[in-house]
Amino acid sequence: xxxxxxxxxxxxxxxxxxxxxxxxxxxxxxxxxxxxxxxxxxxxxxxxxxxxxxxxxxxxxxxxxxxxxxxxxxxxxxxxxxxxxxxxxxxxxxxxxxxxxxxxxxxxxxxxxxxxxxxxxxxxxxxxxxxxxxxxxxxxxxxxxxxxxxxxxxxxxxxxxxxxxxxxxxxxxxxxxxxxxxxxxxxxxxxxxxxxxxxxxxxxxxxxxxxxxxxxxxxxxxxxxxxxxxxxxxxxxxxxxxxxxxxxxxxxxxxxxxxxxxxxxxxxxxxxxxxxxxxxxxxxxxxxxxxxxxxxxxxxxxxxxxxxxxxxxxxxxxxxxxxxxxxxxxxxxxxxxxxxxxxxxxxxxxxxxxxxxxxxxxxxxxxxxxxxxxxxxxxxxxxxxxxxxxxxxxxxxxxxxxxxxxxxxxxxxxxxxxxxxxxxxxxxxxxxxxxxxxxxxxxxxxxxxxxxxxxxxxxxxxxxxxxxxxxxxxxxxxxxxxxxxxxxxxxxxxxxxxxxxxxxx
Amino acid sequence: xxxxxxxxxxxxxxxxxxxxxxxxxxxxxxxxxxxxxxxxxxxxxxxxxxxxxxxxxxxxxxxxxxxxxxxxxxxxxxxxxxxxxxxxxxxxxxxxxxxxxxxxxxxxxxxxxxxxxxxxxxxxxxxxxxxxxxxxxxxxxxxxxxxxxxxxxxxxxxxxxxxxxxxxxxxxxxxxxxxxxxxxxxxxxxxxxxxxxxxxxxxxxxxxxxxxxxxxxxxxxxxxxxxxxxxxxxxxxxxxxxxxxxxxxxxxxxxxxxxxxxxxxxxxxxxxxxxxxxxxxxxxxxxxxxxxxxxxxxxxxxxxxxxxxxxxxxxxxxxxxxxxxxxxxxxxxxxx
Numbered sequence: 001x002x003x004x005x006x007x008x009x010x011x012x013x014x015x016x017x018x019x020x021x022x023x024x025x026x027x028x029x030x031x032x033x034x035x036x037x038x039x040x041x042x043x044x045x046x047x048x049x050x051x052x053x054x055x056x057x058x059x060x061x062x063x064x065x066x067x068x069x070x071x072x073x074x075x076x077x078x079x080x081x082x083x084x085x086x087x088x089x090x091x092x093x094x095x096x097x098x099x100x101x102x103x104x105x106x107x108x109x110x111x112x113x114x115x116x117x118x119x120x121x122x123x124x125x126x127x128x129x130x131x132x133x134x135x136x137x138x139x140x141x142x143x144x145x146x147x148x149x150x151x152x153x154x155x156x157x158x159x160x161x162x163x164x165x166x167x168x169x170x171x172x173x174x175x176x177x178x179x180x181x182x183x184x185x186x187x188x189x190x191x192x193x194x195x196x197x198x199x200x201x202x203x204x205x206x207x208x209x210x211x212x213x214x215x216x217x218x219x220x221x222x223x224x225x226x227x228x229x230x231x232x233x234x235x236x237x238x239x240x241x242x243x244x245x246x247x248x249x250x251x252x253x254x255x256x257x258x259x260x261x262x263x264x265x266x267x268x269x270x271x272x273x274x275x276x277x278x279x280x281x282x283x284x285x286x287x288x289x290x291x292x293x294x295x296x297x298x299x300x301x302x303x304x305x306x307x308x309x310x311x312x313x314x315x316x317x318x319x320x321x322x323x324x325x326x327x328x329x330x331x332x333x334x335x336x337x338x339x340x341x342x343x344x345x346x347x348x349x350x351x352x353x354x355x356x357x358x359x360x361x362x363x364x365x366x367x368x369x370x371x372x373x374x375x376x377x378x379x380x381x382x383x384x385x386x387x388x389x390x391x392x393x394x395x396x397x398x399x400x401x402x403x404x405x406x407x408x409x410x411x412x413x414x415x416x417x418x419x420x421x422x423x424x425x426x427x428x429x430x431x432x433x434x435x436x437x438x439x440x441x442x443x444x445x446x447x448x449x450x451x452x453x454x455x456x457x458x459x460x461x462x463x464x465x466x467x468x469x470x471x472x473x474x475x476x477x478x479x480x481x482x483x484x485x486x487x488x489x490x491x492x493x494x495x496x497x498x499x500x501x502x503x504x505x
Numbered sequence: 506x507x508x509x510x511x512x513x514x515x516x517x518x519x520x521x522x523x524x525x526x527x528x529x530x531x532x533x534x535x536x537x538x539x540x541x542x543x544x545x546x547x548x549x550x551x552x553x554x555x556x557x558x559x560x561x562x563x564x565x566x567x568x569x570x571x572x573x574x575x576x577x578x579x580x581x582x583x584x585x586x587x588x589x590x591x592x593x594x595x596x597x598x599x600x601x602x603x604x605x606x607x608x609x610x611x612x613x614x615x616x617x618x619x620x621x622x623x624x625x626x627x628x629x630x631x632x633x634x635x636x637x638x639x640x641x642x643x644x645x646x647x648x649x650x651x652x653x654x655x656x657x658x659x660x661x662x663x664x665x666x667x668x669x670x671x672x673x674x675x676x677x678x679x680x681x682x683x684x685x686x687x688x689x690x691x692x693x694x695x696x697x698x699x700x701x702x703x704x705x706x707x708x709x710x711x712x713x714x715x716x717x718x719x720x721x722x723x724x725x726x727x728x729x730x731x732x733x734x735x736x737x738x739x740x741x742x743x744x745x746x747x748x749x750x751x752x753x754x755x756x757x758x759x760x761x762x763x764x765x766x767x768x769x770x771x772x773x774x775x776x777x778x779x780x781x782x783x784x785x786x787x788x789x790x791x792x793x794x795x796x797x798x799x800x801x802x803x804x805x806x807x808x809x810x811x812x813x814x815x816x817x818x819x820x821x822x823x824x825x826x827x828x829x830x831x832x833x834x835x836x837x838x839x840x841x
Contacts, residue, residue, distance in 0.1 A: 329724070349713065
């Protein structure tokens with residue numbers, strides 16, 4: 001058997017008190033595609049960053065083709081033969097230069113390269129690289145004018161120009177359409193045949209089915225499963241990724257009263273299957289699904305940020321067609337978005353200002369704010385949700401992640417909602433805060449329909465009355481949160497029964 | 506203890522420096538301390554202060570307005586053209602200028618929010634355009650009563666007394682005829698903008714946009730309207746500055762107002778450091794303008810040559826910026 005291209009032994013990495021990698025063992029064989037799966041925060045990106053020299057490991061060792069491998073920085077890793085194509089494609093190309101220059105860029109930085117660019121020589125070399133990779137674009141075109149897929153091909157081709165032993169692709173299809181992804185897979189097949197060891201990070205089941213030779217799964221900083229016997233057991237891999245320890249929280253399941261929100265034959269994308277769904281007063285519905293399952297799209301449509309391809313939405317029987325976020329908020333549809341750092345927190349503001357931001361109008365006389373009223377309302381929510389702070393005048397940045405998230409949730413509980421949308425409300429939140437938030441959401445459900453968008457099964461089991469599974473832009477399963485058949489739930493999430501081929505983009 | 510000292514320094518350092526400066530000049534330069542001198546300082550900073558308050562509004566929404574100086578000089582030329590050549594009454598001239606300022610601000614805003622031109626570039630382009638535009642109607646000449654027009658006739662209009670009153674009238678305060686009209690307008694605008702930014706929900710939403718535009722949009726704030734409004738406020742205040750300048754000079758002088766942009770931007774940026782706000786604010790901007798005015802007045806009275814003035818302003822600005830960005834970054838997580 002050939003020597004492993006890259007072998008990682010007992011890798012450890014901590015950031016402060018946060019132990020991110022707890023002894024990782026991975027081996028990559030030449031001429032094989034290993035898929036790395038893991039939920040957000042499982043430690044995938046940290047592992048990649050250690051391998052590609054961005055972070056130094058705290059413990060453990062790596063060997064590259066049998067020799068010790070300990071890159072001091074990213075350039076060193078590349079020199080030794082480990083090349084990474086990162087998620088955001090534009091990190092890998094220079095948009096304002098043409099294709100030939102991009103392909104040859106790494107030669108230009110070499111010291112042995114003379115002062116002047118030998119234009120004709122450069123183009124000849126670039127043409128050779130492009131031909132070897134099967135790239136068919138005009139070498140004089142500016143990269144910024146190319147499609148995302150072409151740009152990505154060029155980023156990979158640049159990486160391949162160094163004849164690496166190991167190629168790491170970090171969620172390469174996240175911004176590609178289905179046909180574009182097919183081109184990428186063809187390229188990966190060719191590289192595999194050339195004997196490159198490939199580590200492929202992705203959430204998309206359709207990708208994984210297409211190219212994986214083996215799957216390794218990370219969860220909470222450790223390898224939670226390795227799957228290499230054919231046929232690969234995709235469901236077991238998803239189970240290992242999401243985990244579903246029985247939760248200690250007992251949910252008193254409600255079925256709700258009158259329907260508040262109705263989706264009638266709603267198509268999220270052109271060509272995706274229609275969605276029909278009801279959510280009732282007093283009910284908490286969790287929408288679960290992997291990245292790209294369409295649940296973010298549904299949240300955006302309901303919050304007026306995107307338009308559905310077809311179909312209707314009704315709230316309390318009347319048609320609801322929000323044209324903007326303002327419309328949605330005016331109709332009583334509130335959303336706490338995911339990634340609070342980018343989408344929700346106003347870093348310059350204190351707790352009271354952050355919390356009351358959407359409802360300042362009700363807290364003013366004419367245009368003038370009633371600071372006292374603002375403080376009192378914020379103070380009420382602080383005590384209801386158990387937000388740990390000295391006063392509501394504290395800067396939002398002084399709070400822990402869990403408490404910041406509580407403020408962001410409290411923001412939308414200040415006024416009664418018709419429909420409350422919570423997108424990943426437990427992201428970057430410790431277990432205590434997660435319980436507090438869950439309890440409070442469940443305690444206040446009367447008078448509204450609550451939709452929670454989640455990737456993790458545990459969290460859904462903790463908060464929902466009903467769990468609706470999405471895949472490829474459609475609803476593929478529905479489970480009442482009582483004696484849930486976890487195997488069936490996981491099968492729905494991984495798309496086991498689904499024959500959809502991912503035709504939406 | 507050290508933290509509290511740092512906090513105190515950040516919060517009051519600039520005001521203490523200002524008081525120290527006043528005491529020093531009062532002792533070192535006879536005649537510096539007194540109502541006449543104070544009125545003179547205020548007079549010297551009133552117009553730049555008004556422009557600075559406008560640019561503060563654009564800074565609050567995370568933008569920038571480089572066109573304010575050009576808007577002010579355009580208003581200066583427009584008021585002169587309107588009164589001297591077209592012989593409009595005062596009210597029409599003033600309304601034309603204010604409308605021009607609002608329109609320029611509106612166009613700036615549209616360029617930025619609809620056409621996605623970066624704020625610095627959009628307002629730089631507008632500045633260039635206005636500097637050129639204001640010279641076209643008079644073939645690049647200054648406007649004064651009695652000048653010969655292209656068609657051979659003589660401009661017979663004059664600046665009306667009411668218009669000149671705006672720039673030259675002095676109110677009685679302590680001493681007869683002490684407080685100039687532009688200073689009163691400066692203080693009035695400062696109070697208005699201070700109330701607007703600090704105490705209304707519109708102001709609060711504008712700060713939210715400047716701090717995290719996406720988050721502000723996701724709570725349903727009409728981000729684009731607020732941004733356009735900020736540039737319109739900036740345009741209108743700049744045109745007020747231009748009107749006052751015209752009223753003080755009494756002629757449409759093509760070369761005046763060269764320093765307006767830099768001086769007012771400097772005042773707004775120095776304002777970041779006042780009270781440790783570390784962000785644009787109306788009170789800080791007014792104090793920033795005053796600080797520069799006092800420093801220059803004191804130095805002039807101590808016979809520092811005029812050509813050192815820009816150097817001193819620049820030094821104050823750099824010091825204030827270090828103060829804001831370095832010291833404040835060492836203080837973790839601030840509220841307001």
